[in-house]
Amino acid sequence: MFYLDFQKANCKNCYKCLRSCPVKAIDMRNSQAKIIESRCILCGHCTHVCPQNAKSVHNDAAAVLKLLKTKTVIASVAPAFVSSFGLTSFEPFRAALKKLGFSDAYETSEGAAVVTAEYKKLLASGKYENFITSACPAVNRAIQLYHHDVLKYLAPVDSPMVAHAKILRERFKNASVVFIGPCIAKKREAAESGIIAGALTFEEVAELFENNGVKPVAVNPEMHESKKATVAAVSDTEEPGEEKIAAKFYPISRGIIKSFDAFPGGYEYIAVDGVSRLSQALEDLKNVKGVFLEINACEGACVNGPCAIQRSGGNVEANVRVRNYTNGAPLDVVREHPSVAVERKPLTPGDRIPTDDEVAEVLARTGKRGKCDELNCGACGYNSCREKAWAVVNGYAEVEMCVPYMREKAESMGNVVIENSPNGIIVCDKALKITEINRRAEALVGAARPEYIFDCFDPTAVFKAAENGVQSRVDALKIEKSGKYVDMNIVPLAGENALLIVLIDVTDKVNYDAELDKVKRGTFEVTDSVIEKQMRVAQEIASLLGETTAETKIALLKLKDAIK
Numbered sequence: 001m002f003y004l005d006f007q008k009a010n011c012k013n014c015y016k017c018l019r020s021c022p023v024k025a026i027d028m029r030n031s032q033a034k035i036i037e038s039r040c041i042l043c044g045h046c047t048h049v050c051p052q053n054a055k056s057v058h059n060d061a062a063a064v065l066k067l068l069k070t071k072t073v074i075a076s077v078a079p080a081f082v083s084s085f086g087l088t089s090f091e092p093f094r095a096a097l098k099k100l101g102f103s104d105a106y107e108t109s110e111g112a113a114v115v116t117a118e119y120k121k122l123l124a125s126g127k128y129e130n131f132i133t134s135a136c137p138a139v140n141r142a143i144q145l146y147h148h149d150v151l152k153y154l155a156p157v158d159s160p161m162v163a164h165a166k167i168l169r170e171r172f173k174n175a176s177v178v179f180i181g182p183c184i185a186k187k188r189e190a191a192e193s194g195i196i197a198g199a200l201t202f203e204e205v206a207e208l209f210e211n212n213g214v215k216p217v218a219v220n221p222e223m224h225e226s227k228k229a230t231v232a233a234v235s236d237t238e239e240p241g242e243e244k245i246a247a248k249f250y251p252i253s254r255g256i257i258k259s260f261d262a263f264p265g266g267y268e269y270i271a272v273d274g275v276s277r278l279s280q281a282l283e284d285l286k287n288v289k290g291v292f293l294e295i296n297a298c299e300g301a302c303v304n305g306p307c308a309i310q311r312s313g314g315n316v317e318a319n320v321r322v323r324n325y326t327n328g329a330p331l332d333v334v335r336e337h338p339s340v341a342v343e344r345k346p347l348t349p350g351d352r353i354p355t356d357d358e359v360a361e362v363l364a365r366t367g368k369r370g371k372c373d374e375l376n377c378g379a380c381g382y383n384s385c386r387e388k389a390w391a392v393v394n395g396y397a398e399v400e401m402c403v404p405y406m407r408e409k410a411e412s413m414g415n416v417v418i419e420n421s422p423n424g425i426i427v428c429d430k431a432l433k434i435t436e437i438n439r440r441a442e443a444l445v446g447a448a449r450p451e452y453i454f455d456c457f458d459p460t461a462v463f464k465a466a467e468n469g470v471q472s473r474v475d476a477l478k479i480e481k482s483g484k485y486v487d488m489n490i491v492p493l494a495g496e497n498a499l500l501i502v503l504i505d506v507t508d509k510v511n512y513d514a515e516l517d518k519v520k521r522g523t524f525e526v527t528d529s530v531i532e533k534q535m536r537v538a539q540e541i542a543s544l545l546g547e548t549t550a551e552t553k554i555a556l557l558k559l560k561d562a563i564k
């Protein structure tokens with residue numbers, strides 16, 4: 001199943017996505033980025049950094065619209081809606097969804113409250129050396145695929161989305177549940193849950209609103225205040241034992257920790273967000289004890305999710321909106337609910353660890369025969385030359401992605417071409433200082449490693465080309481030192497502040513032309529004297545015979561011109 005990929009036409013093969021991917025789940029062969037589904041944790045980070053905006057997210061909108069026509073569908077809405085849609089309460093959003101055809105809509109924070117309550121119970125049990133929260137499906141997947149050592153710390157608790165779906169399906173027996181949020185990873189989690197009919201991103205919902213002329217409009221803050229008062233009154237009638245939790249904090253950084261009213265002892269409560277810090281945080285956890293780790297794959301947590309709608313105030317505004325909304329709203333009440341326990345099993349990405357020989361063979365193909373040749377520069381998108389060799393062996397990358405190697409190769413190929421050119425090639429800067437000269441050019445100018453153009457030949461034409469930046473040509477330029485003649489092409493290299501001078505040896509041609517000219521001249525002189533003689537003889541005969549000497553003279557002069 002495809003959840004996320006890159007559009008063909010847009011990808012410019014810059015490796016930025018690969019560089020930012022924490023688990024190297026991108027196949028870069030044939031100059032086209034492609035997600036490796038079995039490795040990808042769907043954090044969406046690559047889509048954020050792509051300068052070509054080449055992201056292509058699986059769109060569930062059509063399937064959901066179809067479902068709305070045939071079934072009772074309840075929406076579970078992630079609390080980040082306040083920041084994405086610039087709202088201060090849930091009612092307008094709920095009303096807009098109903099206009100689209102949803103039977104009703106509830107906030108996923110209802111499920112998050114149950115999840116927090118479960119976390120508290122598990123922490124109080126004292127069974128966990130360390131504890132990792134499980135609300136972010138991208139993080140859960142990363143641990144299950146790549147960090148088996150810390151899997152035992154991952155809370156065996158459903159995510160808020162799945163917990164809420166369980167609650168809703170129990171409440172509305174025949175209804176389908178569709179999740180709405182800022183996340184791509186939730187699409188796969190929803191599909192795998194077996195109880196969620198689809199997951200729409202905020203971007204998809206905004207498009208549906210737009211296409212259907214629906215607009216969730218913010219209600220005025222006083223209305224929100226009065227609702228608060230009503231709910232506070234209602235909360236007096238709660239059943240004993242019901243817990244109230246600020247689960248609407250979940251979508252911001254440290255939001256899960258903020259949702260706790262009391263902290264079970266024995267733990268330091270730490271939050272880490274952003275995929276770039278994910279692996280290190282999980283590695284560090286192996287060496288410590290008594291840490292409660294809240295991890296989100298997105299920097300700034302879900303309000304900054306890959307399909308959140310960014311507002312002009314960015315992450316700061318998003319945070320403020322969620323804080324205001326949560327501080328102002330009634331707490332989520334944890335009532336009786338179905339079990340939200342889940343088993344998190346280890347997964348394997350499906351590729352293999354290459355042997356040392358395979359790695360060495362790939363490294364050798366990019367000229368890396370010893371440790372000192374491994375630059376680990378990261379230009380290929382991988383963190384090290386060995387990591388890239390792993391990708392090549394697994395068929396995810398091409399040897400040619402090694403930028404320093406390709407540059408070296410291009411340079412050495414360029415050098416071979418230049419050195420073996422039958423023409424003289426000189427590169428000089430605008431001060432006419434020579435920076436490159438091939439052997440053929442040295443022979444033509446009659447100097448080894450000359451420093452300036454004027455050490456070689458009359459520099460006038462080169463000066464002019466440097467000054468006006470226009471390509472020019474000089475035919476049969478004589479080089480005094482070598483006695484050679486060259487046709488000279490001067491090409492200013494735009495943006496390089498340099499000139500390329502190509503010298504074509506035309507000495508033989510010039511000498512041949514001179515020789516031919518000499519022969520022609522000799523022939524003409526002989527012919528001329530013969531004609532002169534003939535004319536004189538003809539005139540003498542004509543004067544004796546009284547014939548028309550004028551006609552003979554004209555004919556002979558024409559013959560002379562023709563020879564000329």
Ligand code: SF4
Nearest residue numbers: 011012014015017050
């Ligand atoms: S970031 Fe990745 S998908 Fe985007 S243009 Fe660069 S290589 Fe292509």
Ligand code: SF4
Nearest residue numbers: 021040041043044046
């Ligand atoms: S979504 Fe995340 S894990 Fe998947 S390819 Fe992109 S950056 Fe890598």
Ligand code: SF4
Nearest residue numbers: 376377378380385402
């Ligand atoms: S030297 Fe080549 S293979 Fe190594 S990290 Fe740099 S680009 Fe990648």
